Amino acid sequence: MAQAAQTPRAAQPARAAQTEQPAPATIGNSEFDRDTAVVRRGPGLYDAQLSEGWTIIEAVNGGYLLAILGRALGEALPHPDPFTITAHYLTASRPGPAEVRTETVRTGRTLSTGSASLIQRNEDGSEVERIRVTAHYGDLDDLPDDVRTTAKPPAIPPYEHCLGADAAPDAALIPGSSAITDRLDLRLDPATAGWAVGAPSGRGEMRAWFGLADGRDADPLSLLLAVDALPPTAFELGLMGWVPTTELTVHVRCRPAPGPLRIAISTRNLAGGFLEEDAEVWDSQDRLVAQSRQLARALPV
Amino acid sequence: MAQAAQTPRAAQPARAAQTEQPAPATIGNSEFDRDTAVVRRGPGLYDAQLSEGWTIIEAVNGGYLLAILGRALGEALPHPDPFTITAHYLTASRPGPAEVRTETVRTGRTLSTGSASLIQRNEDGSEVERIRVTAHYGDLDDLPDDVRTTAKPPAIPPYEHCLGADAAPDAALIPGSSAITDRLDLRLDPATAGWAVGAPSGRGEMRAWFGLADGRDADPLSLLLAVDALPPTAFELGLMGWVPTTELTVHVRCRPAPGPLRIAISTRNLAGGFLEEDAEVWDSQDRLVAQSRQLARALPV
Numbered sequence: 001m002a003q004a005a006q007t008p009r010a011a012q013p014a015r016a017a018q019t020e021q022p023a024p025a026t027i028g029n030s031e032f033d034r035d036t037a038v039v040r041r042g043p044g045l046y047d048a049q050l051s052e053g054w055t056i057i058e059a060v061n062g063g064y065l066l067a068i069l070g071r072a073l074g075e076a077l078p079h080p081d082p083f084t085i086t087a088h089y090l091t092a093s094r095p096g097p098a099e100v101r102t103e104t105v106r107t108g109r110t111l112s113t114g115s116a117s118l119i120q121r122n123e124d125g126s127e128v129e130r131i132r133v134t135a136h137y138g139d140l141d142d143l144p145d146d147v148r149t150t151a152k153p154p155a156i157p158p159y160e161h162c163l164g165a166d167a168a169p170d171a172a173l174i175p176g177s178s179a180i181t182d183r184l185d186l187r188l189d190p191a192t193a194g195w196a197v198g199a200p201s202g203r204g205e206m207r208a209w210f211g212l213a214d215g216r217d218a219d220p221l222s223l224l225l226a227v228d229a230l231p232p233t234a235f236e237l238g239l240m241g242w243v244p245t246t247e248l249t250v251h252v253r254c255r256p257a258p259g260p261l262r263i264a265i266s267t268r269n270l271a272g273g274f275l276e277e278d279a280e281v282w283d284s285q286d287r288l289v290a291q292s293r294q295l296a297r298a299l300p301v
Numbered sequence: 302m303a304q305a306a307q308t309p310r311a312a313q314p315a316r317a318a319q320t321e322q323p324a325p326a327t328i329g330n331s332e333f334d335r336d337t338a339v340v341r342r343g344p345g346l347y348d349a350q351l352s353e354g355w356t357i358i359e360a361v362n363g364g365y366l367l368a369i370l371g372r373a374l375g376e377a378l379p380h381p382d383p384f385t386i387t388a389h390y391l392t393a394s395r396p397g398p399a400e401v402r403t404e405t406v407r408t409g410r411t412l413s414t415g416s417a418s419l420i421q422r423n424e425d426g427s428e429v430e431r432i433r434v435t436a437h438y439g440d441l442d443d444l445p446d447d448v449r450t451t452a453k454p455p456a457i458p459p460y461e462h463c464l465g466a467d468a469a470p471d472a473a474l475i476p477g478s479s480a481i482t483d484r485l486d487l488r489l490d491p492a493t494a495g496w497a498v499g500a501p502s503g504r505g506e507m508r509a510w511f512g513l514a515d516g517r518d519a520d521p522l523s524l525l526l527a528v529d530a531l532p533p534t535a536f537e538l539g540l541m542g543w544v545p546t547t548e549l550t551v552h553v554r555c556r557p558a559p560g561p562l563r564i565a566i567s568t569r570n571l572a573g574g575f576l577e578e579d580a581e582v583w584d585s586q587d588r589l590v591a592q593s594r595q596l597a598r599a600l601p602v
Contacts (some may be wrong), residue, residue: 034534042563066393083575084548084596086387088414088435090407105433106391111547113389115416115433122599130405132416134389134435136547136596148538150505151569204451204461244410246437249550251596268452269589271554274384278590288570291577295437295552296387301584 024215027101030185032212032222034072038063038072044102046120052095054180054225060093062245063228067221069116071134072100074221077137079113081220086249094120095131112137135138140220140255153282156207156263162187163196184229185260186209187292195235204233204267204275211260218256218283226261227279227292233267234275236296241299243275248294259284272296304488316498332484333513335524339373345403349419353396355481355526362481363396363546364529365435368522370417370434373401375522378413378438382521386436387550388426394431395421406435413438422558441521441556452582455565457508463488484560485530485563486512496536503575505534505568512561513563521583527562528580528593535567535576535599544576558587574599 025031035053036045054064077173098120105113118131165181189207194200210226211218218226227250232243239276262282267275275298281290326332336354339347356363371383399421406414419432457463466482490508496500513517517586519527528551533544559583563583568576576599 002575071447084389086389086435086550088385088387088437090414105389105430114389115435116577126503130407131413134387134416134433134586136389140573143575146572146574148571149569234443247387247550249387249548251575251592251594253575268362269554269592271448271450271589272441273447274444274552274554276552280489288572289493291570291594294590 007174019115020123025212027217029221030212030214030216032216032225036067036071036221038068038075038100040075043168044076044104046075046096046100046102048072050095050098052083052179053096053183053260055182056178060095061225061228062089063225063247064180065093065118065131066133066228066248067224068098068252069100069118070129070135070221072102073114073116073133073135073137076102077104077114078107079112079137079139081138081140081255082224082250082252083111083136083138084249084251085133085224086247088132089245090245093118093154098130110138110142130237139251147287149281149288151288153286154207154262154280156189156209158263159209159260162189162209162295163270180229183213185209185213186229188231192236200236200238202221202237204237204270206230206233206265207259208263210263210281215281217258218261218278218289220252223252223256223290224250224279225282226263227290228294230263230265232296233265233277234270235257237267237270239298243293243296243298245296248292250290250292251291254281254283254287254289255287256289257287261289269298270298313554326513328518328520331515333368335370335593337368337522339369339376339401341376342380345377345405347401347403349373349399349401351394351396353378353480354458354484355572357479357481358395361396362389362529363549364526366394366402366419366432367529367551368432368525369420369513370401370432371436371522371525373403373526374388374436374438375594377403378405378415380438380440382439382526382556383551384412384437384439384554385433385550385552387481387524387548389433389548390546391430391432394419396575397421397578399431409441411443416514441553448588450582452589454587455508455563455581457490457510457563457565460488460510460561460600463465463490463510464494480487481530484514486510486514486532489532493537496532496541501537501539502561504540505538505571507531507534507566509539509564510561511564511582518559519558519562519590522554524553524557524582524591525551527564527582528591531564533597534566534578535571538568538571540599542601544597546595546597549593551591551593553591555584555588555590557584557590558586558588562590571599
């Protein structure tokens with residue numbers, strides 16, 4: 001909270017008063033909540049609607065999709081919060097109707113385990129599986145308060161000195177949908193934004209402030225979105241091609257405090273056409289609230 | 302290969318000649334291969350025998366179990382090598398018969414996806430699921446040779462200056478089985494072995510040379526064992542209790558070269574009774590051959 005004066009949330013009330021900006025959205029009543037809603041249709045079976053609002057170019061964001069699956073598992077299992085959740089991406093999801101089929105693998109006192117599939121239909125009506133997920137769920141509020149972490153929050157300039165989508169030069173404009181950028185309040189550390197002006201740093205690092213554009217605070221489900229919301233580290237390594245996720249695992253370690261998040265992503269090993277992307281997500285109280293790793297392909301342009 | 306003079310494999314021939322030590326075991330003909338064998342009983346269905354040889358105290362090693370599941374998936378899927386494999390541990394496995402049930406989720410040109418369950422029977426004959434796995438498989442030999450990694454091998458003293466199980470003082474002796482230590486050629490960096498003499502470093506780090514005791518070289522399946530074979534980093538953080546794995550994800554990035562491996566494990570975040578353990582495995586040619594992360598519980602003594 002020591003950095004509250006640097007954060008967008010603290011700066012908003014003054015602006016809102018001047019421009020009659022709407023009040024910030026709340027957890028449970030926001031675009032993210034509406035677009036990740038699942039409707040129970042039978043035991044372990046849920047209907048979902050994949051929104052065009054979370055697409056980039058032609059792809060539906062993988063973290064948004066994971067949040068839908070995570071929400072269905074949270075309803076199907078006796079525990080509310082994803083402690084560790086792994087998605088294997090199979091085929092490219094499309095905006096439109098989808099079905100989530102959950103299986104309760106095991107229920108325990110402190111942890112429950114479930115798996116889930118996201119299913120869509122081809123034009124000929126045949127089913128196609130998009131994503132397979134397995135996860136342990138628990139209750140973050142039941143965890144003891146001990147913190148013996150040696151990890152430190154990322155060194156990132158104040159929010160006001162970081163770069164939003166409006167600061168992107170024409171060179172960074174991407175053909176196709178950029179709908180997701182309107183829904184995020186994402187501010188890149190200028191030190192990791194060289195790729196946008198054709199001068200990538202050569203280091204596999206990306207750092208940013210992260211929030212939802214409508215002011216909704218973070219919760220465990222929006223953390224699943226946050227870990228996959230930054231530009232690929234591959235851009236800073238000089239590879240501007242498509243970087244599809246094959247597998248993504250997220251550990252949610254703590255319920256995030258209100259206020260903006262800081263995210264640091266790093267890649268150590270780009271080899272054989274694959275790279276890992278590790279993300280750390282820190283909340284406004286300097287708690288490491290989520291850690292993730294994905295294995296992505298680096299496809300040629 | 303520059304470090305071959307420091308390695309146990311290079312030192313063995315001379316010793317073998319003097320003591321008539323048996324020739325090193327080979328991939329496909331070793332205790333590890335026999336103890337991870339699966340016998341096909343039907344479509345996607347395999348019988349396995351969990352060996353007592355890979356136990357520590359009362360637990361069957363989680364990496365050994367993952368290797369059995371990984372082997373069954375390698376037989377069931379059209380591709381041979383695990384590229385990314387995730388295990389959710391449900392209940393404690395016991396030495397004895399087990400069944401692996403695989404499902405082919407998707408087959409693609411370069412990647413196939415499968416899931417697998419390890420099943421055992423309770424004394425009353427009822428089934429109990431031990432582990433649920435999901436994985437992408439591919440062929441490591443088909444990957445391009447590009448390496449743009451920024452990762453560096455761990456700084457670890459030569460093999461001869463590291464500590465084997467025979468160097469452990471009485472204080473480090475653990476009640477119960479230590480069978481697995483006989484099957485591994487594990488040499489700890491003395492800088493990360495303070496826990497064994499009651500002087501943990503306070504840093505969540507563990508580094509070691511790793512091989513199989515019978516001299517079998519590493520392959521993708523034995524890498525699944527390697528990432529979970531070191532003492533827990535929690536020991537160096539001063540926590541000497543049980544540290545059961547809840548989830549483990551391994552990325553196999555390269556087929557390992559012959560010769561010993563170097564493994565570095567680190568923990569950044571111990572909080573709320575959970576900790577992550579990240580492992581990097583390096584081969585004798587200084588290639589980063591595997592990366593893993595697990596979420597473990599830190600249970601009180």
